[in-house]
Amino acid sequence: MADVDDRFAFPSTGLPSRRVHVITYGCQMNVFDTRRMLQVLRPLGYEETDDMTMADLILLNTCSVREKPEQKVIGTITRLKPLKEARPGLVLGIGGCVGQQHGKALLDRLPYLDLVFGPDNIRDLPDMLASVEKGRQVGNTRRMKRKDYEFVAVEARAEAGPTAFLTIIKGCDKVCAFCIVPHVRGREISKPPDQVVHEVEALVARGVREVTLLGQNVNSYGKDRPSEGDFADLLARVSAVPGLARLRFVTSHPADADRRMMECFRRLPNLAEYLHLPIQSASDTVLKRMRRGYTVAEYLLKIEMARDACPDIALSTDFIVGFPGETREDFDRSMALIEKVRFDIIFSFKYSPRPRTRAVRMEDDVPENEKADRLQALQDLQDRIMVSRMERFLGRVEEVLVEGASRARDFEWMGRTRTNRVVNFPTSPAGAVKPGDLVGVRIEEVKAHSLRGRVEEDAGL
Ligand code: SF4
Incomplete structure (x- = not known):
């Protein structure tokens, strides 16, 4: 078992091979930031590992947009405590938005935590790790100008x-x-x-x-x-x-x-042909309280512009239900807009107050069970619409970018349409297709969240 000094000792042959495991929460920006962390750590000799029990450094790249992911972060780091106790040389760090939000308070609350940093401080990881090497707890949430x-x-x-x-x-x-x-x-x-x-x-x-x-x-x-x-x-x-x-x-x-x-x-x-345009609510009163900076009519105009420029465009959006003051009528307006626009995908959430926001000072007056009911109703409606939106692909030949092996079945490829729908299709003819290829796939089956089809040899791509 390596102690801190062993772990950071550089053997005479060059940089040591050390292992880092990063757990990523939240959005694609965080996925990207995780890659930057790995990139910054590579010159220090760190290689990525999927097995956290083998790691010398475990980083949690976190999200605080909603309350649940933030609670998850604390739960995960707490569960890592026995690992740290068993291997004191293991370095534990929290980066991303939760790191930025709570800063050094996390180090006080979790004394076995070595490192806290914000999204602006990824570049400084080598210096932070050098300080940890000297036995210090390090907090760096300096916001860059x-x-x-x-x-x-x-x-x-x-x-x-x-x-x-x-x-x-x-x-x-x-x-x-x-x-x-x-x-x-x-x-x-x-x-x-x-x-x-x-x-x-x-x-x-x-x-x-x-x-x-x-x-x-x-x-x-x-x-x-x-x-x-x-x-x-x-x-x-x-x-x-x-x-x-x-x-x-x-x-x-x-x-x-x-x-x-x-x-x-x-x-x-x-x-x-894919546009994610979050609306959050289809009530002007709620949008104003949310300070979103547009009205429902203005939003609809943008949808019209998008469909005018590209009639087959796939549209997705976000809704928050149960925002402070959202009445049943406000919510019904959101349901009506969903029927009208017919989005391909909706990401929907119950409102939860976040610290340091304006809304936290508003009365969270929609009862939890009512929020849950509204969320369920919205998702049921969207499930119905999504199926009919997916059905338009049936029988069509779609341009699919092959990404890799399908997770759905053995001996199948997975790729995405230009409209960002997942398509699974058999690997035959064997060897004719590889990741990175654009292939024409005739869609033969529509599922709730994916499509299945068969490569069309003469698709002309
Ligand atoms: S636009 Fe609004 S919801 Fe989106 S990141 Fe900025 S403040 Fe948050």
Whole structure:
């Protein structure tokens, strides 16, 4: 069993091989941040392991957007305590939004925890680990100023498979009453467009076929760099990278979704037909209290623009039910809008108050059982709509980007349509298809959350 000194001792042959296990919670931005952590740790000799009992360093990359994931983080770190007691050399750290939110208080509360850091401090991991090596508990949640902030450049070899995420903007300048993100992720900072394009080129050179541009508020991109173009300009530049088969982006804010952005779906051939546009509620009264910055009519106009530019576009959204003051009539308006728009996917949640937000000062007056009933009703409605939205694929030949082996059945591939639907299909003809290929798949079966089909040889892709 290694003690702290052994673990950090560099053998004469070079860097030691150490193992790191990262548990990731939350959104795709966190998935991306986890890759950056691994990238920053690799020069220190860390290799990733799936087996946390073999790890020398365990990091929890956390999310505090909702209460439940935050509770999970505390539960997980508590369960790791016996492992730490058995192997005192094991380093335990909490990063991400929970780290940023609670900072050093976590170190006081959990004395066996070595390290707490925020999303801005990933670059500093080597220095933090050096301090831990000296036997210190380390808390680093220093928020970087816009002028000092540097994105960790994406390392192409760290990406696995034919798809990759790429953060292009961090933070959020909006003030949604329920949301803790601006408090933990700070103000918006856009990655320079030349850097974005360069990183996409590097990913494509490594074999990536599809890139998803990420941001808490991705379509606010460029507002802090007005002379360098807006989000639509960036989409056009990235779309033109030779060899990039597909481009996606997430998450868009309705208030920043303008016609220029929507027109990209018409004019950029590799921009996939999928748009996530969170509405949260279809009551103007609730939207105003949420401080979302748009009305229902304005939201519907954006949906119209999207469908006008791209009639077959797949639309997804978020709803929060039971926000303070949401009446039954407010909720019914949300149900009516769902019937009207017919989203492909809805991510829906019960409201839960988050510290440091405006909504926490409002009376959480919708009873828990009523929130649960509303959530169930909304999800039942969406399940019905989703099935009928999926049925439109039946018999069609869809362009599918092959991502890898199917988890549903042996000897099947899994890929996604341009509309972001999972498709499973048999591997025959054997050897003819590999990850990264674009194939035409005739859809023969529609399931609740996926499609099944068969490769169409002459699909002309
Ligand atoms: S737009 Fe609103 S909900 Fe989205 S991250 Fe910003 S504050 Fe949170």
